[in-house]
Amino acid sequence: MVRNTALAVIQFPEGVDWGGPTVHVAIGIAASGDEHLKVLSSLAGVLTDPERAARLRSATSVDDVLELLAPAAG
Secondary structure (H helix, E strand, O other): OOOOOEEEEEEEEEEEEOOOOEEEEEEEEEOOOOHHHHHHHHHHHHHOOHHHHHHHHHOOOHHHHHHHHOOOOO
16 A cells, blocks of 8 residues: 655664664665565665664764665666
């Protein structure tokens, strides 16, 4: 029933305990069709790179988040 893929990015600067490691960023994904696979792939690339993960935790604009999650060229 999702018409357009969308993300919700919530930052917790002080961290939140969700019963495991402290959470600093929560991301909700609503994807149309198989688009969630692209989103998850981009997100995995960010989260496995400590520098990019830190940038996501401290992003201050939608443009910053979109730049981080944009598929790599090539």
